[in-house]
Amino acid sequence: MNGKLLNRYLWPAVAVLALFGVFMFALARIGSGDLVVSEIPSPLIGRPAPSIDLPTIAGNEARFTSASMLGKPWLLNVWGTWCPACRDEHPALMEMAPIIGVPIVGLDWKDDAGDARNWLASLGNPYHAVPFDPVGRTAIDFGVYGAPETFLIGGDGTVLAKHIGPLTMEVWETKLKPKLLAAKGERP
């Protein structure tokens, strides 16, 4: 009799409570910012970064190629002067660039090269290089769907991590740098 009562009432109640627990856990993660539901996970992580071969915003013959970055880790930061969140992000990039020990390459996405040059002249230039992608073809190769987005690329050319939204010192320390250290640990 006891077993039947257990089957009829206890187990369904346990199942409902377990489901409730799962929902509450997910909601708590969303509330704390650990889980961002609008973020689309990138299929590129752990795979070779798409190759980049673009002119720069300088407007001269100079080109930027991702091949030139092989051998050392680097950050690819996708931005544009039309992007308000990029303006919010800019001071953090200025602060980080000299101290994180990893060059930041700024992919100027669907922008005007003159506007981009003015932006960097007035706000400061945190970038190691600024490839210019006015049609957005390279950004599509990287699966970019908004700016700013930042990719951490290892010395062997593998995409180690992606951050969607403004980069901050905290994001670097807690999200990107650990991935870099882990990758270095695996491939010393």
Add this chain to the structure above:
Amino acid sequence: MNTPHRISVARWHQWGAMLLGALLLFASAATLAVDAEDTLVDPALRTRYESINRELRCLVCQNQSIADSDADLAKDLRREVRGMLEAGKTDAEIRGFMTDRYGDFVLYKPRSMVLWAAPAVLLLGGLVLVGRIVVRRSRSMATAAPDPDDSLANDEPGTRPTDGKA
């Protein structure tokens, strides 16, 4: 006695406004975004172009296909689709190009068989469950004195069959 009547008239207006709003919403959602530089003249390519675009999610707007969206990125992705069609790529190759870059999320129709099979499996499971309960009930009703050899008839009607006895 006047008040209920007035309320019902007010309701009518509300319902009418809501209906009109809903119609407008659907009408706007049904229009396809058109690019000025759309130059696919081959009708067969044009049909494939439109059907592929409808399968691809606009990642900025997230609830529109790239066929419906005027967002800049959607335009760029339509341009890629058009270019690949003109270059003779197959539909599968074009979908592969998109999922390699944006992941399965870019496809409205999930490729994962688990997702497709889940509703059918759940429905089947439910039917089996209901069937067992019905069989048990009818047996316990039919036999006035339960047969001691039949363990199913001993069970209380409606007992979950997952208890291992069935």
